[in-house]
Amino acid sequence: MLTANEIKRKVGEQAAELVQPGMTVGIGTGSTAYWLVMALGEKVRQGLDIRCVPTSRETAKLASEQQIPLIALNDAAVIDITIDGADEIDPQGQLIKGGGGALLQEKMVAAASRQLVIIADHTKLVKQLGVFPLPVEVIPFGWKQVQRHIEALYSIKSILRTKDDQPLVTDHGHYILDCHFNQIADAPALNIALNTIPGVVDNGLFIKMATCTIIGYPDGSVKESGVD
Numbered sequence: 082m083l084t085a086n087e088i089k090r091k092v093g094e095q096a097a098e099l100v101q102p103g104m105t106v107g108i109g110t111g112s113t114a115y116w117l118v119m120a121l122g123e124k125v126r127q128g129l130d131i132r133c134v135p136t137s138r139e140t141a142k143l144a145s146e147q148q149i150p151l152i153a154l155n156d157a158a159v160i161d162i163t164i165d166g167a168d169e170i171d172p173q174g175q176l177i178k179g180g181g182g183a184l185l186q187e188k189m190v191a192a193a194s195r196q197l198v199i200i201a202d203h204t205k206l207v208k209q210l211g212v213f214p215l216p217v218e219v220i221p222f223g224w225k226q227v228q229r230h231i232e233a234l235y236s237i238k239s240i241l242r243t244k245d246d247q248p249l250v251t252d253h254g255h256y257i258l259d260c261h262f263n264q265i266a267d268a269p270a271l272n273i274a275l276n277t278i279p280g281v282v283d284n285g286l287f288i289k290m291a292t293c294t295i296i297g298y299p300d301g302s303v304k305e306s307g308v309d
C-alpha cells in the first residue's frame with residue numbers, strides 16, 4: 082500500500098508526462114503540485130523546453146530552485162495546460178480549492194488555460210462539495226462586515242484563517258474566511274452569489290474549469306478521467 086505522499090508523487094509524475102516541448106504550463110500549489118514541480122524540474126534539466134506560470138509565491142520559489150523558466154501571467158498569451166491539486170472534487174469535476182491559500186492566483190491561471198488537469202489522491206473525491214471549509218478571499222478592510230453578511234445569508238459559521246495568531250495574508254494582500262457550509266447543493270449558484278458580495282475577492286469554488294482528473298489510490302492504481 083502506498084502512503085499518501087507516495088500517491089501524490091505518483092499522480093504528480095504522471096501529470097508531468099502530459100507536458101510537451103514548447104508548452105506554456107500553469108503550475109499549481111500544494112503538497113501534490115510539489116511533486117509535479119519536482120518532476121518538471123527534472124525534465125527541464127534534461128532539456129525540456131517549457132515556460133511556466135506559477136500559481137503562488139511558494140510555487141514560484143520552488144520552481145526557481147528547480148531551474149524551471151517562469152513567466153508572469155501577463156506575459157502568457159495562452160497557457161496550454163495547468164496542472165494543480167484540489168481539496169475536494171465532486172462527480173461533475175467541480176472543485177473546492179484554496180486550502181493552501183492560493184485560490185485567487187490559481188483561479189486566474191486556470192481561467193487562462195486551455196486545459197486544467199487536477200491531480201489528487203482518492204481522499205479528495207466527494208459526492209457533494211462542502212465538508213472541506215470553502216475558502217473565501219476578502220479584502221482586509223471591513224472583513225468582519227463581509228463575514229457577518231455571509232454567515233447571515235447562509236446560516237453558517239466561518240473562521241478567519243490565521244497564521245502565528247495573526248490573520249493570514251494571501252500573496253495578494255487579502256484575508257481568507259473558511260466557510261463551513263458542510264453541504265453545497267448548488268455550487269455554480271453559490272460561486273456567483275459569493276462573488277457579488279462587496280469585499281469578496283473570489284472564492285475557492287472552481288466550476289466548469291477542470292478538464293481532466295488524475296486520481297491516485299493506495300493500491301498504486303491511477304485513474305485518469307476527462308471531465309465533460
Ligand SMILES: O=C[C@H](O)[C@H](O)[C@H](O)COP(=O)(O)O
Nearest residue numbers: 111112113166179180181183
Ligand atoms: O491553495 C491551495 C491549493 O488550492 C491546493 O491545490 C489545494 O489546497 C490542494 O493542496 P494539497 O495537494 O496539498 O492537498
